[in-house]
Amino acid sequence: MPRNKIKIGSLEINTYVYIPPMAGVTDIAYRKMVRLFDKETLMSTEMVSSKALMYRPDQPVMKLTADEHPVGIQLFGHEVEAMSNAARLAEEQGADFIDINMGCPVPKIVKGKDGAALMKEPDLAVEVAKAVIDSVKIPVTVKMRLGWDSCNKNSPELAKRLEDIGVSAFTVHGRTRAQAYTGSADWEAIKLVKENVSVPVFGNGDVKTPYDAKKLLEISGCDGVAIARATMGAPWLSRQINEYLETGSFSPEPSQMEKLDLAILHVSEMIKLKGEYVGIRESRRHLINYTKGMPNSSKIRGDSGKVTSFEEAKELVERLRRELSLCISNTCNE
Ligand SMILES: Cc1cc2nc3c(=O)[nH]c(=O)nc-3n(C[C@H](O)[C@H](O)[C@H](O)COP(=O)(O)O)c2cc1C
Numbered sequence: 001m002p003r004n005k006i007k008i009g010s011l012e013i014n015t016y017v018y019i020p021p022m023a024g025v026t027d028i029a030y031r032k033m034v035r036l037f038d039k040e041t042l043m044s045t046e047m048v049s050s051k052a053l054m055y056r057p058d059q060p061v062m063k064l065t066a067d068e069h070p071v072g073i074q075l076f077g078h079e080v081e082a083m084s085n086a087a088r089l090a091e092e093q094g095a096d097f098i099d100i101n102m103g104c105p106v107p108k109i110v111k112g113k114d115g116a117a118l119m120k121e122p123d124l125a126v127e128v129a130k131a132v133i134d135s136v137k138i139p140v141t142v143k144m145r146l147g148w149d150s151c152n153k154n155s156p157e158l159a160k161r162l163e164d165i166g167v168s169a170f171t172v173h174g175r176t177r178a179q180a181y182t183g184s185a186d187w188e189a190i191k192l193v194k195e196n197v198s199v200p201v202f203g204n205g206d207v208k209t210p211y212d213a214k215k216l217l218e219i220s221g222c223d224g225v226a227i228a229r230a231t232m233g234a235p236w237l238s239r240q241i242n243e244y245l246e247t248g249s250f251s252p253e254p255s256q257m258e259k260l261d262l263a264i265l266h267v268s269e270m271i272k273l274k275g276e277y278v279g280i281r282e283s284r285r286h287l288i289n290y291t292k293g294m295p296n297s298s299k300i301r302g303d304s305g306k307v308t309s310f311e312e313a314k315e316l317v318e319r320l321r322r323e324l325s326l327c328i329s330n331t332c333n334e
Pocket residue numbers: 020021022023024025046047074101102103104143173204205206207226227228229230
C-alpha cells in the first residue's frame with residue numbers, strides 16, 4: 001500500500017513519522033540507525049545556535065550526509081540577522097527544510113529570549129520566521145509548545161500568523177513551557193492548532209507505540225506524528241508506526257540478540273563520527289536504551305555508564321549475549 005504523502009511546502013514526504021530534534025541524541029549516527037529500518041522517516045538535526053554560527057559557521061551538528069534525506073536543520077535564536085545567516089548556512093549544507101525552535105523550555109535558552117520564549121513575544125516570533133523564510137528557498141517549519149503556561153496557550157493564533165507569512169508546517173508538543181515534561185501531553189489541545197491552519201501539523205508528546213500514534217492522529221486530526229524519546233534505543237519504531245497506520249498491523253521489534261547487534265553498531269557509528277573518547281561517552285545512554293528490559297537491566301545500566309573504550313563496550317555486549325543465551329535456555333522470566 002503506498003504511503004500517504006505530506007507536502008511541506010516544496011518538500012513531499014512519504015511518512016507519517018517525524019523524529020524531531022533531540023539535543024545530544026539526533027546526530028548523524030542516530031539518524032543512520034533509524035534509516036536502517038525506514039529510509040523515508042522525516043528527521044532533524046539537534047538544535048543549532050544561530051548566534052554560535054555567527055562566530056563558528058562550521059558547527060559539527062550542521063553536518064548532513066548525502067544519503068540521509070529528508071532531513072532538516074533546527075535553528076534557535078531570536079536575532080534576525082543571526083537567524084537569517086544561520087538559515088543560509090543550513091540551506092548550503094543541503095537541508096531539505098529549516099525548523100525554528102519555539103519550544104525549548106530550558107532556562108538558559110528561554111532567558112536569552114530563544115526557544116519557547118518566542119511564544120511570549122509573538123511579534124518577534126513572526127519577525128524571526130519572516131527573516132528566515134526570506135533568506136532561503138527551502139521550506140521553513142516551526143516547532144512549538146501549546147504556549148508559555150496554562151494561562152497563555154496561544155499556539156493556535158501564533159501558528160496562524162506564522163502560516164500567513166509562509167511557514168510550511170508545524171510540530172506541536174502538547175505541553176506548555178511551564179510544564180516542561182511533567183503531566184501528560186494534551187492531544188486535544190493540539191487539535192486547536194490543526195484546526196486553525198491549513199499546512200501540515202505533526203502532533204507531539206508521549207507517543208510510545210503505534211497504537212498511541214494512531215490515537216494521537218484520531219484525537220488531534222494531525223497529518224503526522226512527531227516521536228522523540230520513545231525512539232531512543234528503538235530505531236525501528238517509525239517503521240512500525242508507518243506500517244500500522246497503513247495496514248493495521250506492524251512487524252515485531254527485533255529480538256533481544258538483534259538489539260545487542262544494533263547497540264554495538266550504534267556505538268561504532270558514534271565512534272566513527274566523534275572519535276573514541278567522545279563517541280564512547282555519548283554512546284553510554286544508547287547502550288542503556290537498547291538493553292532496557294533485558295535480564296539484569298539495572299546492572300547493565302551501571303556497567304554501561306562506565307565503559308570507556310570500544311573494546312569494553314564490545315565485551316559488555318558479549319557478556320550480555322552469553323547471559324541472554326543462558327536465560328533463553330533456562331527460560332528465564334526475569
Ligand atoms: C534529550 C532531549 C533533547 C531534546 N532536544 C530538543 C531540541 O534540540 N529541539 C527541540 O525542538 N526539541 C527538543 N526536545 C524535545 C523533543 O523534540 C520532543 O518535543 C519532546 O521530547 C516530546 O516528545 P516525546 O514525548 O515524543 O519525547 C528534546 C527532548 C529530549 C528528551
